[in-house]
Amino acid sequence: xxxxxALEKILAAGHLAVTSECGPPRGAVPEKVxxxxxxxxxxxxxxxxxDNQTAMVRMSSFAACVILKQMGLxxxxxxxxxxxxxxxxxxxxxxxxxxxxxxxxCLSGDHPHFGDHPMAANVYDLDSIQLIQTVHKMRAEGKFQxxxxxxxxxxxFIGAAANPFADxxxxxVRRLAKKVKAGVxxxxxxxxxxxxxxxxxxxxxxERGLHEKVxxxxxxxxxxxxxxxxxxxxxxxxxxxxxxxxxxxxAVPKEKQAEEGIRICVETMGRLKEVKGVRGFHIMAIxxxxxxxxxxxxxxxLPRPKV
Amino acid sequence: xITAIRKPMEEIIASVDSYSRILLxxxxxCVTVCGAGGxxxxxxxxxxxxxxxxxxxxxxxxxxITLERQCDPEYVEELLPHIDxxxxxxxxxxxxxxxxxxxxYKAKPVLPAVNTQFMGASERQGVWAERCQGCGDCxxxxxxxxxxxxRCSKRLxxxxxxxxxxxxxxxxxxxxxxxxxxxxRLKELGMEDRYEDxxxxxxxxxxxxxxPRKIIREDLM
Numbered sequence: 001x002x003x004x005x006a007l008e009k010i011l012a013a014g015h016l017a018v019t020s021e022c023g024p025p026r027g028a029v030p031e032k033v034x035x036x037x038x039x040x041x042x043x044x045x046x047x048x049x050x051d052n053q054t055a056m057v058r059m060s061s062f063a064a065c066v067i068l069k070q071m072g073l074x075x076x077x078x079x080x081x082x083x084x085x086x087x088x089x090x091x092x093x094x095x096x097x098x099x100x101x102x103x104x105x106c107l108s109g110d111h112p113h114f115g116d117h118p119m120a121a122n123v124y125d126l127d128s129i130q131l132i133q134t135v136h137k138m139r140a141e142g143k144f145q146x147x148x149x150x151x152x153x154x155x156x157f158i159g160a161a162a163n164p165f166a167d168x169x170x171x172x173v174r175r176l177a178k179k180v181k182a183g184v185x186x187x188x189x190x191x192x193x194x195x196x197x198x199x200x201x202x203x204x205x206x207e208r209g210l211h212e213k214v215x216x217x218x219x220x221x222x223x224x225x226x227x228x229x230x231x232x233x234x235x236x237x238x239x240x241x242x243x244x245x246x247x248x249x250x251a252v253p254k255e256k257q258a259e260e261g262i263r264i265c266v267e268t269m270g271r272l273k274e275v276k277g278v279r280g281f282h283i284m285a286i287x288x289x290x291x292x293x294x295x296x297x298x299x300x301x302l303p304r305p306k307v
Numbered sequence: 308x309i310t311a312i313r314k315p316m317e318e319i320i321a322s323v324d325s326y327s328r329i330l331l332x333x334x335x336x337c338v339t340v341c342g343a344g345g346x347x348x349x350x351x352x353x354x355x356x357x358x359x360x361x362x363x364x365x366x367x368x369x370x371x372i373t374l375e376r377q378c379d380p381e382y383v384e385e386l387l388p389h390i391d392x393x394x395x396x397x398x399x400x401x402x403x404x405x406x407x408x409x410x411x412y413k414a415k416p417v418l419p420a421v422n423t424q425f426m427g428a429s430e431r432q433g434v435w436a437e438r439c440q441g442c443g444d445c446x447x448x449x450x451x452x453x454x455x456x457x458r459c460s461k462r463l464x465x466x467x468x469x470x471x472x473x474x475x476x477x478x479x480x481x482x483x484x485x486x487x488x489x490x491x492r493l494k495e496l497g498m499e500d501r502y503e504d505x506x507x508x509x510x511x512x513x514x515x516x517x518x519p520r521k522i523i524r525e526d527l528m
Contacts (some may be wrong), residue, residue: 082461086508108468113461113478122461129465130508145508163469171467171490171502177467178505190469237470237477 002139002185003127004076005103005157006047009307010280011186011215016273017280018301019076019188019217022068024059033059033067036047036289043293045304046074047105048188052083055115062092067103072210076159077101080109082186086134086145093135094159097154103189106131115139115261123265124296129182132160138184158183162216163190164201173204188282190231194240195271202277211277220270222291223261226250253278261292262298269299308337308428310435311344311399311421319352320359322418323397327365329356330393331420332386332408333373334400341435343421344399346373352399352420368392377404383411426457443513443520447505451492456509458485464506502514 012015021039040047051061065075077096079089086296093104108128112120126134126145134145135158136240158161160179164172176187192198195239196216205211223229226249233241245264250262265283272278281299287293296302315317323329330354339345349371360367370389374382377400386396386408395416398405401423411416425437440457446464447454456462460478467486470477473488493499511517 108461108463111470111478113460114369124462126508127461127463127465128468129505133505133507161469166467166469167471167484168467168487168490171486173464174503175467178503181503182505237472240469291428 003155003157005046006159006307007076007103007186010045010305013305013307015280015305016023016278017046017215017217017303018044018257018283018296018304019046019048019280020242020283020285021048021050022064022288022289023050023286024064026056026058027051028059030059030067031062034071037068037071037073039289041071041073043302044294045280046076048076048105048282050122051078051080051107051109051296052115053078055082055110055112055117055120056258057116058297062096062101065096066099068074068171069100074103075101077104078107079104080107081126081131082109082112082129083123083125085123089126089131090134090138090144093138093154094112094150095154098157102155103157103159104135105161106135106140106184115268128160129178131157132179132182140183143280152169156193157185159186159188160184161190162187163188163238164192164198165194166238169201172201173208173210176205176214177208180210184214185216186279188217188251189219189285190238191219191284192268192272193232194242197240199275206277215279216277217280218269218275218278218283219282220265220268220272221286222265222288222295223249223257225254225257225261228261239242258284262295265295266303269295269301273299308426309403310341310343310424310427311338311401312349312424313343313352313421314361314419316355316422319397320356323395325354326394328368328392328394329370330386330389330396331369331371332377332396332398332400332404334377334398334404335373335375336377336400338400338404339373340429342433344401349373349399352397353377354515366427371421374404376398377401378407380407381409382410386412431485441514442509442511443517444510444515446506449501449504450489450498451498453485453488453492455485456489458483464509 022036049061049064061078068075078282135156138153139155142150162176167173179263229246232239333344353369353371357367365516371388376382390412397418397420399420405419426439427435429438442456460476471484476482476484
């Protein structure tokens with residue numbers, strides 16, 4: 001074992017891992033974090049806590065991670081390189097690890113253009129791959145990015161994202177290979193709706209043996225309505241929602257669309273379980289955390305193993 | 308070259324409102340090429356200011372001079388015979404020119420009439436695009452001759468991010484994805500494998516982050 005991470009233990013034991021997501025509130029309201037955490041407790045192995053997602057100011061990932069940790073959940077600290085330079089990011093890693101947070105996800109983050117502070121400076125001192133290298137160096141060499149020794153180096157289980165649906169497609173396996181080279185331990189993918197394309201990407205991943213070097217968790221997001229399906233298809237960059245999915249959602253009456261979305265998500269997980277190299281699921285039920293227990297149950301992934 | 312665009316007329320008028328004698332100074336270099344502050348634009352701005360003052364029943368004494376290079380002390384010296392006849396200098400050069408005039412004529416207020424934009428190249432007639440951020444440690448040899456620092460919206464040295472769609476950046480369909488361009492060019496050069504070399508964290512000391520920069524060439528002194 002490289003770390004004390006519960007997620008690493010689950011994966012090392014060969015179980016299909018299940019992670020989910022908790023978006024911190026846009027205010028100093030810890031009870032909202034607790035409420036979301038309550039819904040996820042015991043139904044997933046670890047919970048990603050997003051870092052100013054969609055470039056909107058929210059409670060910091062680190063602070064919300066501490067709340068989850070106090071409740072006995074295993075938080076995954078998300079860290080985007082958009083808002084802070086390498087000093088701030090490394091100091092936060094030291095702080096998080098000092099509070100028992102041992103799993104993190106390295107991201108570049110959405111451009112400020114999309115958020116509520118489009119006028120903000122765009123830091124990008126590091127990119128996501130360089131952040132992976134930094135966290136890996138802290139763990140493997142016990143050194144800061146700048147080269148100095150760390151007293152009690154943090155041992156983070158290192159995650160990153162992969163989007164098989166962004167362009168150019170031919171680079172998507174190669175980019176994963178770069179993240180593996182940088183030292184990533186696990187990957188959570190973009191939400192998968194186009195399963196054929198995901199399978200094609202996984203084929204490329206397996207051809208290079210990358211599935212044996214990194215744990216790939218397939219990302220899924222249940223859709224609440226046909227409107228949401230259409231929005232994700234047309235408006236969200238790097239998202240691939242096939243027209244059949246939009247049609248299927250539109251074909252059922254409005255009050256039954258949420259159930260249809262859940263059904264599609266459960267079917268997707270069923271199919272993805274069969275894809276060689278998929279080591280688990282990352283369920284991003286955006287502001288719909290109460291549906292996660294049902295999704296995990298219906299996908300046949302309960303009870304969660306104890307490690 | 309350095310590109311610029313003229314400030315909105317209302318802003319320029321408001322900035323010179325309390326003066327009646329203006330020395331309007333253009334530059335014959337970059338701002339001439341990008342049509343922001345050369346001899347022609349100096350003439351146009353001069354007429355516009357005179358009209359604006361006339362409209363409000365005031366007279367304006369405005370002199371027009373376009374220097375060969377406003378960022379060069381040798382040429383900035385040419386303003387000397389005119390400087391005392393003006394209450395203010397209105398400069399149509401880039402920020403470098405404005406500052407050079409301010410440095411030479413310490414007692415005279417100098418106002419900018421253009422917004423300096425970026426170091427760029429002309430894509431076609433009338434279109435300029437950013438190409439270089441002057442990071443001080445050129446990476447173009449690694450990235451197929453396309454700069455990710457200047458041209459990727461997130462300046463990712465190991466892109467593309469998950470927002471690249473059909474060759475365009477996630478921030479706008481009008482912005483090319485720099486990493487798509489880099490990849491296309493690497494393919495053209497038969498250097499696909501170079502993509503997988505990780506470009507490590509950049510040392511930004513050679514860029515603005517290391518403090519204001521200076522070049523000293525003793526051989527040219």
